[in-house]
Structures are given as C-alpha cells and as structure tokens.
Amino acid sequence: MLKKNLIAIISLVIFAYGTASAQFEYVGAAKCKMCHNKPDKGDQYKKWTESKHATAMKSLVGDEAKDPKCLKCHSTAGNLDSKLVSGITVEEGVSCETCHGPGSKYKSMAIMKDHNKSVENGLITPDEALCRTCHNEESPNFKGFDYAEYSAKISHKNPKK
C-alpha cells in the first residue's frame, strides 16, 4: 500500500515537472521578423516597429523604466516570470507575443502553416478583451479606447487574405 502511494506520488511529481518544462517561452520580435517582414504579405514587423507599442519603453523615464507598475503595460518582457524569457528584451516594449502568445513552440514553419497546430503550441488570437487589459483607466494617461479605431491604427493584415 505504502509502495503504491509512493509510486503514485513520484509519477505525479514527474508529470508536474514535465508539464512545467513544456511551458511556452517568449522569444522576441527579431525571431518573427525573418518570416513576417514581407511588404506583399502585410509587413508585420515593420508596421510594429512604427507603432507606439514598439517604442512604449521610451515613454518611461528614469526609475519608471524599472517600476513594475509601469512595466506591467509598457513591456511584454518586463512583466514576465524570468523562466519564460527566452530572447525577448524589456526594451522591445509591447511585443508581438503579448498579442499572439509566446512563440517558442509555434514559430517553426511546419507548425505556423497550420492554424490548429499553432494554437496547440501557444498561438492566441487577440481580441478586444486582450487590448483592454492595458487600455483601461488604470493607465495614468488613459485616452479612452475604441476597438475599431485603435485596431485600424495598428493593423498589419495580409492584403491577400
């Protein structure tokens, strides 16, 4: 009986460790650039670098750049458990993976081509609720949030789709 319990506990620990180490990690925008930087397909990387999301850390001055209260919304990496950081930097501000999910597992060509496989490997589809986790009254500079208007400003759709 004791032996059985022990085996059960050990398997549980191994299982828990296995799922924890399979967590998706944040790789940073440079890793997405090589495939999502083509003008005829929507120029996602360039459009992001021209958006205020990519420069969000530039708005924080002095100690604000280390203040978790500001990093929470101004930086993807600045608001992460360090175990999940794999290549992404605090300086890149509100990065791709805030809206699309951590890319360590979905970023390979074979997986990315397949929407369902990408979702199984960490891809998320951004919606209004996700935007509102930052675009809300907790922001000291909140200017209101209209989803249609704000989405249009950052849009990087593939024109062929």
Ligand code: HEC
């Ligand atoms: C090896 C090339 C490659 C890399 C690296 C890559 N992607 Fe992709 N991605 C693709 C391809 C191919 C598609 C499918 C065709 C398309 O929609 O352009 C795709 C599709 C997508 C889509 C639409 C997915 C859907 O099914 O709705 C998103 C969002 C996306 N990628 C985000 C990212 C992000 C964020 C990164 C970096 C973490 C990244 N990709 C890295 C090749 C890549």
Ligand code: HEC
């Ligand atoms: C992780 C937090 C976060 C999320 C999620 C987020 N944003 Fe932002 N967004 C910011 C920050 C921070 C700024 C301001 C950057 C700056 O100017 O320093 C910003 C700025 C913007 C701006 C520029 C506003 C202006 O004054 O010109 C637009 C447009 C925008 N976001 C749209 C969106 C949309 C649409 C979504 C959802 C698809 C979204 N954001 C999700 C944090 C976020």
Ligand code: HEC
């Ligand atoms: C709840 C999320 C959130 C928090 C927390 C937050 N910000 Fe922001 N911040 C935003 C968003 C979103 C914007 C873009 C303004 C808008 O369109 O509402 C922004 C814009 C800014 C701007 C640009 C103002 C302008 O007029 O364009 C500055 C500066 C700024 N934030 C500083 C800070 C500082 C300093 C802190 C920490 C004390 C902080 N923010 C905390 C979300 C946040």
Ligand code: HEC
């Ligand atoms: C603030 C959130 C946000 C950020 C940051 C962001 N995206 Fe997106 N992305 C979206 C939304 C919302 C869509 C849905 C389509 C649209 O309106 O552009 C989208 C769509 C896409 C698509 C699918 C395009 C299509 O029509 O097939 C790709 C690929 C993509 N993003 C890649 C990226 C990459 C790469 C980065 C970083 C360099 C990035 N995104 C940064 C919110 C974001």
